[in-house]
Structures are given as C-alpha cells and as structure tokens.
Amino acid sequence: MRLVGLDRELSELSELLRTCVRGGGGGAAVIGGAMGCGKTELLTALKSEASNQDFLVLDAVGTWPERRSPGSVLRQLLRSAGAPPGAVALLDSLHGTCAAVAEETGDRPWTLDAAHTDVLHQLCAEVVRAAEDSPVLLCVDDVQFTDPLSLHWLLHLIRRLRQARVVLVLTECPLSRPAHPQLHAELLRQPNYRGLTLGTLSPAGVTALLAAHRGATPDPAFAERCHRVSGGNPLLVRALLEDSRRASDPATPVVGDTYGDTLLSCLHRGRPALLRLTRALAVLDGDIHAPGQLARLTGLEPSAVVRGTHVLEAAGLLDGIRLRHPVAAQAVLEGLSAAERSTLHREAALMCYEEGVAATRTARHLRNCAGDGGSLPWAVPLLREAAERHLNGNRVAEAHSCLEAALRFGADDGERVCLRALLASTSWMLNPSISTPHLGELAIALSDGRLSTRHTLMLAKYLLWHGRFDEAVRAVAQMDDRGERADPEYAAEVRATWELLSVTYPVVLAPARGEPVIDDPRSLSAMALSRVLAHGPTEDAVAEAESALRAMRLGRHTQEWLMCAVAALSFADRPDTAARWCDHWLEEARARKVPLWMAEFASLRAGIALRLGDLTGARSLAEAALAQVPADSWGVCIGGPLANLIQAATDTRDFAAAAEYVAQPVPDGMFSSRFGLYYLHARGCFHLETGRPYAALDDFTQCGELMTSWGFDQPTLLPWRSSAARAHLALSDVRAARGLADEQAALAGEGLSRARGISLRVCAATRDPGERAGLLEEAVTNLRSCGDRFQLSGALGELGRAYALAGQTSRARGVLEESKRLERECGAGARSHAGAWSLASAPGETALGRLTGAERPVVALAAHGRTNKEIADTLTITVSTVEQHLTKAFRKLGIRTRKELPRKHFPEAAAR
Structure with missing residues (x-):
C-alpha cells in the first residue's frame, strides 16, 4: 500500500535502523493510533526497508481470540523465516505452560516458575546471538492483544536492547490508555525509543491520497465527499476509491460494499466491546448518546463506553454521535440475527420513551421490533401519534410503517378499526392494491356499526376505485348525517367528496346532497368540474377552479380536489393554465415521494399535453404514470392513463404500440366511470385510423350514450359526435356524418373553442369541396386560440387541400408547409397533407x-x-x-x- 502523509514517521523509524547498524545499540518504537489510520502500512514499509538493509525480520500479529493463548505471539516471532534454529526446540519445551501463566489483571505482575523463566531468558539469548550476525527487526502488530507469556518474554528482551543489535517496533490501538502499562514503562527507559501517534487525514491529506492512487488530482467535490464520508480514515478512503472504481461513473464517489466490509473488518480486529458499542450507536442513530444510556443498551461499564466512543471518534467513524453513513450502520447490524436487532430496538424505544424523545424518533425503534403490547402499553398511542405527524409532513411510507407496527402491537377493537382505516388510507397513497386486504375488515366493521361516517365515505371511495360498486352503494346507504350535524367542517368535506365522486362515478352516485359550502376550496373545485361537464366552459367555472387552486396546498386531504380543479381548467379550454398548475403539483408530489399522487398528476398532465398537441410529451407522461403505479393497481381509473397512451400512439402513427395498449385487459367497472369515456373515445380513434370504422362507430356511440345519460354531453369533454361523423365518412355515409357534425357544432357554441374548431373540421369534410375553405378557415382560427397544435396541423392540411383543389396553389403551399412544421413539432407521424398538394398539382x-x-x-x-x-x-x-x-x-x-x-x-x- 502507498504511504501518504507518513514520510516523517517512516524517517524516524528508519533512523532507528541506521543507529542499530552503526553499532549504537538497539532501539524500540511504539506506533499508536486509531483503527485504519496506517499503523500496519507503516510497519510494512519499515519491514521492507529493513530487509533491504539485511536485517533479520521477525514479526507477529496479536489477535483478540488468541490473547489468552500462552505464547501465541512468541511462537509467531520465533518461527518466522530465518529465526534462530535453537529457538524452535526451546519453544517446544514451553508446551503446557497455560496453567502456569496468570491471566492479566490490571497492573498485577505476572509470575512464572524458575524453569519457565529460564526458558524465556534462553529464547532472548538466541535472538541476541542471531543479532551478532545480522541486525534484527522484531515487529508485533496490535500488541494490545499479546498474551501474558509472550508479553513476559518481550519485557525480558527490552531490558537487553541497550547492548543488542535489535530494533523492536510495536503497533497499538488502545482504548484511550495503554493496554500494557508495564510494557510502556520498560520502553520509556530505553535511550533509543520513539513514540509515534497516527491520526486521520486532513482534507488536503485525503486529496493527496486520492491523487497517489488515481495518478491525477481528484475533483475537489469528489475529494470533499470522500473526506466527509471517511472522516479522513485512510483505509476507508481507499475503500471508497474501490467502490467508485466499480461503479458505472467512477467520477462520482460511491459508498458501497467495500466501504461497509472495510469498516466492519476494522471493528472485528478490535475488542468485541467496540463492535457492541458501534451497533448500539447504529441503532440509536443519534436519539440518545449519554454514556449511561449507552451502557444500558450495550451492557458495558460507562467508563468503557466513554473510552470506546473516543476510539471511534479518533478513527473518524463518527460524525458527532452518529455513524458517518447509512452503509456503515447497515454493515455493523447485518451480523445480528432478527431477534437480536429486535431486542436492541425494543430497549432503544423504551429508553427514548423514558427520555421524552420525539414520537417519530421513538416510533422508528418500535417499527423495527417485534410487537408485544403487554409490556409496552404506550406503544400503540405513540405509534398512532407518530403516524399522524408523518402524514402531516407528507411522509406516507413512514406513516404506513407506524400504523402496521401499531396493529402488530395490538389494540382494543374500536382502536383497531380506526388504525385499519388509517392504514388503508396510507396504503392507498403508496399503491391502491396494497389497500385491498384492509377493505374486508372495514366492511365487516361497517356492517357491525363500528365504522364512522368519515371512514365509511373513505371505504366507499376505495370500493368504487376497485369497481366493487354494489358494496360501495351499500356502504353509502348506511351513512347518516349525525357526524355532519356535529361537525360543520367535516360536513363540508363530506359534501365536497360526494360531489367529486358523483362526477367520477355517475352511474353509482347521485349529485351531492345538501348545499355546497362556497368558501370551502374543495367544494369550489368539485363544483367547477361539475359545471364544466354539465354546461361546458364558463368564466365562473374557471374562476372557481383557479380560486380553489390558490387556496389549497398539496396533502392527503386536498390532492383529489387539486386534480379536480386542474381538470376543470383543462376541459374549460384553459390548457396552458392547467398545464402550469399541474406541473407545479406534479413536482410537489415528486418532492413528497407519494407514488399515487405522482402517478395521477402525471396521467392528468398527459391528458393536458394531448389537448395542446404535445403527443411525445403525453406518451412519456402516461408511461411515467404507469411506471409509478402498475396497471393492475389503477382499478377502474386505468382508463385515464391507457386512453392517453392509446391516443398518443395512434396520433403518432405507432399503431403497433397502440394495439398493445388496446389489448391490455381492463375491468368492466371502468365503463361505469368517467375514465371509461376517455378509453372508449381513444380506442375508437385507434379503430378508425387502422381501417375498422364499424368498430370505431360502436365505441363512439357507446361513449355518447354514456355521456348523455350521465348529463356530461359536452364536446369540451370528448367530441364524440365529430369522431362518429368521421367513422360515417369512412363508411361513405355522408348524410349521417353531416347530421352529427352539425349537431356538435351547435353544441360547441359560437365562441372560440377547441370543441368548435374540431367540429368545424368535420363539418367541412361533409360539404362539397367548394364549401369547405370557409369552414376550415374558421376551424383554424378556433384551434389557434386553444393551442392544440395537432388539431391545428390537421385543419391546416385540410385547408391546404381545399385551396389546392380550388386552384389557389400559392395559398395551398404556405398552409401545407405550416401544417408539416406543426406535425414535426408535436411529434405526429407522417400524414397525408403533403400528398394533397401532389394530388392537386400533378x-x-x-x-x-x-x-x-x-x-x-x-x-x-x-x-x-x-x-x-x-x-x-x-x-x-x-x-x-x-x-x-x-x-x-x-x-x-x-x-x-x-x-x-x-x-x-x-x-x-x-x-x-
């Protein structure tokens, strides 16, 4: 290994060797310092230098398991290559000395009988005689784990260093004080003694170490992160280099398995108490750091905790009272069984509770231990409090874990129902499929009269999502207005929820009961959407939607209504405004990391992108929605993202992909929801563009029948009549097409709108060629005003064809060129407007x-x-x-x- 920043220390040790060679007697040195700070590397470098100077090198390593094995270090030393031949026979005579050696007990001296003492003296003499032929370097790594017999021999040897050509170099990692005071006392008496202490590297030292290993000066940010994660510990810096080298981007520091394994190996080389302390610190993660509490958790003496903490700090492993990286905590805890980890967390939870640590921090430990509410009666209330705090902070995954733990710890029947309802709610935000197992128990609670009105409405909502309409109707039928009378604020929430569900599942729920609460933004958003669906775009609906969006913040009690208000703006021909709001809430959802919110806002934004003619963006957003929440977890609402994907793929001429989306199975209940309308219309467009006009007409007709029966028959939602008219045109039924096209144009009204632009396009197709240009010019004006580039490109292409057929070639050329440009911008596939020019001109x-x-x-x-x-x-x-x-x-x-x-x-x- 390369030495960096240890030139001075190596020079001092080398001077001991030179003094010994010049005949100045032996010498000794102790290299101290924390784990991983380079003691072994420095010793290795010294041994290499000594070998080059013809020293006889004898070395050994002390280990914790062999610390009480008599003569373990001594046998390593005197059986090294080149050791004095007579030493082996003398070592054999020491066999069986175990009973004769007293264990180390503080500063009490060790005693040996005369025979064994004589053997130790003879072994010293063998080394001294060997040094007459060539100087000897004798090294012991981790001398703190030297067994008593070997230590006794070292003491004998130290007393003879003044006259012998022997250099003794030891490394030591003490717990803030020497492991063998008597050894240090003897060493201090030697004239040629060096005491060296190695520490962690400074930021400049880490940069130098990285440069030495990589052959170039590292990026400052890379070096800074390496120093921060390693604490300047050279061994951990090298581990980070190895992890980063294996990564796909070696220029980015990576904290991986090598880092964790290296840290763990350092701890295993030390005393077991140090590993026990580190595990406790990993479990607590800064919650408690008082020595007494750590002693309670580890079973160590408080003084041992203090010394151990100092050792970890000196090695750079701690950042304050925490391990420097989660990988470090994971590495030290992996060696524990599940039961051992549970016991640690349980004791940590009890200490946190007694010390008044925050509920969310205490709950972290309860979530990681086996449930047993009998001995911890405070666990369930605390976990519920923590769950509420996490939900208020939009930390849904943590809240979900707390509620699961609360049920595991046990609760009375009434509390269990409430916990189950809360757990279903948090599961819903993570993935609606996860909530399914909870619905059965909640339904039983409802039938027994144990479910509150608030939770009943929530249960109905989840049942509707999963297409369990009969159960949802029964749930709604059991609701009463007692809770509403007692709590006006809650009454507003119930009515707003009812309004929202009635426009989403109109086949199941009637319009909202009671008068809406005008100053409640949730009611405003639901009213705005309801008005647009029933009466078309109005300024009042737009104002209500924007007012609601400004008044609300994203949270579990507002997310659905925010989507409702954005949808109202989109259907009210305000796609640019809707896009800005939706982008804002989508970013908020991503920041809060709630999968369902991200998925629903992405799907909603995909629909807005389609209305703006951004086909590529729409497809990407819809795919992202299904990546966040799998298709089988969307329930009847799968119609939303699937419709966007089918429409975008169809409009971009990717019929193979569109066919795959159409082939995906969908629940029957989807066609009883508003999302089924989107799906039917998109599938009809796919059938029409792929040469199946009869199938297309069936879908468009069914879509229209549902919209009419639900009171949603507004072309701003879906222009089903125009689409059906196109299908009739493909079947050469111009009369039927003209009737539908004219009917939709009348419904769209006289003002500028996307629906009117689409209607006029189809109206033009049902007229004689000489009548088309005027209608198409008006269609272009309408579509320019709403920003739908895809529809505008189509209208321009048809207008260009009309001009060409009328012999207005110059006007046709300019219009067709703009049409092609818009096609490219919105990502549409190659269409036939250019062919219109060719047909007209040649x-x-x-x-x-x-x-x-x-x-x-x-x-x-x-x-x-x-x-x-x-x-x-x-x-x-x-x-x-x-x-x-x-x-x-x-x-x-x-x-x-x-x-x-x-x-x-x-x-x-x-x-x-």
Whole structure:
C-alpha cells in the first residue's frame, strides 16, 4: 500500500535502523493510533526497508481470540523465516505452560516458575546471538492483544536492547490508555525509543491520497465527499476509491460494499466491546448518546463506553454521535440475527420513551421490533401519534410503517378499526392494491356499526376505485348525517367528496346532497368540474377552479380536489393554465415521494399535453404514470392513463404500440366511470385510423350514450359526435356524418373553442369541396386560440387541400408547409397533407402512384360510385377488406370522402 502523509514517521523509524547498524545499540518504537489510520502500512514499509538493509525480520500479529493463548505471539516471532534454529526446540519445551501463566489483571505482575523463566531468558539469548550476525527487526502488530507469556518474554528482551543489535517496533490501538502499562514503562527507559501517534487525514491529506492512487488530482467535490464520508480514515478512503472504481461513473464517489466490509473488518480486529458499542450507536442513530444510556443498551461499564466512543471518534467513524453513513450502520447490524436487532430496538424505544424523545424518533425503534403490547402499553398511542405527524409532513411510507407496527402491537377493537382505516388510507397513497386486504375488515366493521361516517365515505371511495360498486352503494346507504350535524367542517368535506365522486362515478352516485359550502376550496373545485361537464366552459367555472387552486396546498386531504380543479381548467379550454398548475403539483408530489399522487398528476398532465398537441410529451407522461403505479393497481381509473397512451400512439402513427395498449385487459367497472369515456373515445380513434370504422362507430356511440345519460354531453369533454361523423365518412355515409357534425357544432357554441374548431373540421369534410375553405378557415382560427397544435396541423392540411383543389396553389403551399412544421413539432407521424398538394398539382403522378395493387381497383370502383358491397362482390373480397383498403387509400390521397376521388384517373373501372 502507498504511504501518504507518513514520510516523517517512516524517517524516524528508519533512523532507528541506521543507529542499530552503526553499532549504537538497539532501539524500540511504539506506533499508536486509531483503527485504519496506517499503523500496519507503516510497519510494512519499515519491514521492507529493513530487509533491504539485511536485517533479520521477525514479526507477529496479536489477535483478540488468541490473547489468552500462552505464547501465541512468541511462537509467531520465533518461527518466522530465518529465526534462530535453537529457538524452535526451546519453544517446544514451553508446551503446557497455560496453567502456569496468570491471566492479566490490571497492573498485577505476572509470575512464572524458575524453569519457565529460564526458558524465556534462553529464547532472548538466541535472538541476541542471531543479532551478532545480522541486525534484527522484531515487529508485533496490535500488541494490545499479546498474551501474558509472550508479553513476559518481550519485557525480558527490552531490558537487553541497550547492548543488542535489535530494533523492536510495536503497533497499538488502545482504548484511550495503554493496554500494557508495564510494557510502556520498560520502553520509556530505553535511550533509543520513539513514540509515534497516527491520526486521520486532513482534507488536503485525503486529496493527496486520492491523487497517489488515481495518478491525477481528484475533483475537489469528489475529494470533499470522500473526506466527509471517511472522516479522513485512510483505509476507508481507499475503500471508497474501490467502490467508485466499480461503479458505472467512477467520477462520482460511491459508498458501497467495500466501504461497509472495510469498516466492519476494522471493528472485528478490535475488542468485541467496540463492535457492541458501534451497533448500539447504529441503532440509536443519534436519539440518545449519554454514556449511561449507552451502557444500558450495550451492557458495558460507562467508563468503557466513554473510552470506546473516543476510539471511534479518533478513527473518524463518527460524525458527532452518529455513524458517518447509512452503509456503515447497515454493515455493523447485518451480523445480528432478527431477534437480536429486535431486542436492541425494543430497549432503544423504551429508553427514548423514558427520555421524552420525539414520537417519530421513538416510533422508528418500535417499527423495527417485534410487537408485544403487554409490556409496552404506550406503544400503540405513540405509534398512532407518530403516524399522524408523518402524514402531516407528507411522509406516507413512514406513516404506513407506524400504523402496521401499531396493529402488530395490538389494540382494543374500536382502536383497531380506526388504525385499519388509517392504514388503508396510507396504503392507498403508496399503491391502491396494497389497500385491498384492509377493505374486508372495514366492511365487516361497517356492517357491525363500528365504522364512522368519515371512514365509511373513505371505504366507499376505495370500493368504487376497485369497481366493487354494489358494496360501495351499500356502504353509502348506511351513512347518516349525525357526524355532519356535529361537525360543520367535516360536513363540508363530506359534501365536497360526494360531489367529486358523483362526477367520477355517475352511474353509482347521485349529485351531492345538501348545499355546497362556497368558501370551502374543495367544494369550489368539485363544483367547477361539475359545471364544466354539465354546461361546458364558463368564466365562473374557471374562476372557481383557479380560486380553489390558490387556496389549497398539496396533502392527503386536498390532492383529489387539486386534480379536480386542474381538470376543470383543462376541459374549460384553459390548457396552458392547467398545464402550469399541474406541473407545479406534479413536482410537489415528486418532492413528497407519494407514488399515487405522482402517478395521477402525471396521467392528468398527459391528458393536458394531448389537448395542446404535445403527443411525445403525453406518451412519456402516461408511461411515467404507469411506471409509478402498475396497471393492475389503477382499478377502474386505468382508463385515464391507457386512453392517453392509446391516443398518443395512434396520433403518432405507432399503431403497433397502440394495439398493445388496446389489448391490455381492463375491468368492466371502468365503463361505469368517467375514465371509461376517455378509453372508449381513444380506442375508437385507434379503430378508425387502422381501417375498422364499424368498430370505431360502436365505441363512439357507446361513449355518447354514456355521456348523455350521465348529463356530461359536452364536446369540451370528448367530441364524440365529430369522431362518429368521421367513422360515417369512412363508411361513405355522408348524410349521417353531416347530421352529427352539425349537431356538435351547435353544441360547441359560437365562441372560440377547441370543441368548435374540431367540429368545424368535420363539418367541412361533409360539404362539397367548394364549401369547405370557409369552414376550415374558421376551424383554424378556433384551434389557434386553444393551442392544440395537432388539431391545428390537421385543419391546416385540410385547408391546404381545399385551396389546392380550388386552384389557389400559392395559398395551398404556405398552409401545407405550416401544417408539416406543426406535425414535426408535436411529434405526429407522417400524414397525408403533403400528398394533397401532389394530388392537386400533378394528379396521377405522385399520390395515385402510392396506392398498392390491391388498393387501386377498390379505389377505382369507389370513384365510379360503387358501394362497398358492390365492390366486394365484383372483386370477390369481403366488405371489411374493402373498408380497410379505402381507409388506407383515403389517407394516402389526402381526402375524406368518395366525392373527392379523381374519377378521370381510373378509366379502367368504367366498364366494370
């Protein structure tokens, strides 16, 4: 290993060797210092230098397990390579000395019988005689663990160092005082004695060590973090280097397994008491640090705790009263069994409770120990208090753990129901599927009359999410208004919740009971969404939604209503405002690390992105939503993220991906929720774009029937009539298409809106070519105002085609170029507007040439007025195949109806 910052110490030790060689007698040195600070490395460097100077090197290592094995260090020394030959026989004569050696007991001297004392003297003489031929360097690493017999021999040798060519070098890691006072007393009498103490590295020293090992000066931030995590301990710095080297980015400091294993090996080389103390500090993590309390937890004497703490501090392992990194705590605790860890945490919890430590800190220990409420009657109330504090701080995972522990510790029946309800609520925020096992017990409590109105409404909400509508209806039926009369604030929450659920699950719940509380922001947000769905965009609804958003902060009692207000803004043609608010709450949800909140806000933001024509962003956000909460945990609300994915993939022409999303199983109950509407419309768009107009029409019609029956029949929510009209156009039923398109245009009203822009696009497609330009120009104006780039690109493409067919080639060219630019910006797949220009400017050369051999005869017959059935009979193919060929051909030609087909370019079909 490379020595860094130890040049002065190595020089002093080398001087002892040179003095010995010059005939100045022997010498001795003790290298002290904390664990991992370089004592062994310095000793190794000295041994290498001594070998180069023809010293006979004898070495040994003291260990805790062998500290009472008589002669263990002595045998290592005198059986080293090159040891005096006569020493081996003398060592054998010491066999069986165990009973003759008194154990170390403080400063009491050791006594040996005359025979064994004589053998020790002879062994010293053997070493001294060997030194006459070549000087001897005798090294003992970790001398504090030297057995009494070997220590007795070392004392004999030290007394002869003045005349012998022997250098004795020892390393020691004491617990703040020498392990063998008598040994130190003898060493201090030697004229050639050096006492060296090694410490941790300074920040500059860590930088130098890193540079020495990496061959270049490290980045200051890298060096600073290494110093902070290692405490300047050289061994841990090297461990961090190794962990970082194995990482994918070696330029970033990594605290990994090597760091933990190295720290643990340092502790195992020391006394077991030190490891016990470190484990206690890891468990407490700063909660308690008084020596008396640590002594209670470890079983050590308070004085031993103080000395051990000093040793850990000197080694740089502690940052104040904590271990420097969680990996360190994990490493020292891994050696304990589950029962041992539980016992430590249990005792720590009791001490924290007695010392008045904060409930959240005390609860941390209760969460990690086995439940037994009999001996800790205060555990359940404290865990519930801690859970409430965590929830108030939006630390949902910690609250969930506290509530699980509270149930584990046991509680009376009434308290258990309340805890179970709270646990279901926190489970819900983490992953709705986790809450499912709790619903059964809550349902039983409801039937027994043990569930409060507040928790009943919560239970109904969860049952609705999972599509268990019958159970939800029974739960709602058992609610009464006693709680509402007793607590007006709670009454406002109940009515706001009811309003929110009624617009989400309208097939199950009627509109809100009672008058809404106008000054309650939750009621305002629910009212805003309800008004937009029932009556379309209004300034009042927008004002209510924005007022609610400004009044609320993200939390477990507001998250759903914040989403409600943002959705109201989105449906009210305020997508930019909705996007800004949703981005804000999405960042807040990420900061609080609540998976369900992140997923729901991401899905909501994906829907807003679609309304702005950001297809790539919409798909990415919807995928992120399903990454946070898996599809099978969304319940009936899976329609939201799936609809966004299907629509985005369809609009970007990624039909393979869209087909995979459509193939995902969905719960039947989804079609009884507002999210089922989104799904039906998106799936219908997919069917239409992939040549299945009948399937598309079925989806659009079902969507419209549900919206009408629920009182949501507003095109601002979903323009189902326009979509159904497009399906009729694909089936050449222009009359039905025109009726639906005109009906939706009337519903959209006269003001500028996205719904009106979409409606006018379809209205234009149902008119003769000469009537289209005016409608499309108005559609473009509406779509520009709402910011939907995707719909705008489509309207511009159709307007460009209308201009081209009217011979206005210059205007057509500019409009089509803008259409293509918008397509690229919003991430849409290649569409057919460019083909419209080719068709108008050079018919038969480009667009018609893109038809396949199977498509051309179908298009030719359709251009000459044949119905789909007649074409199928003529070509002996199915009607479905005809539909698919026509859909693809219309897209390539950039047209919407059969009237636009250029009959003169298909003379071959006239005779059929």
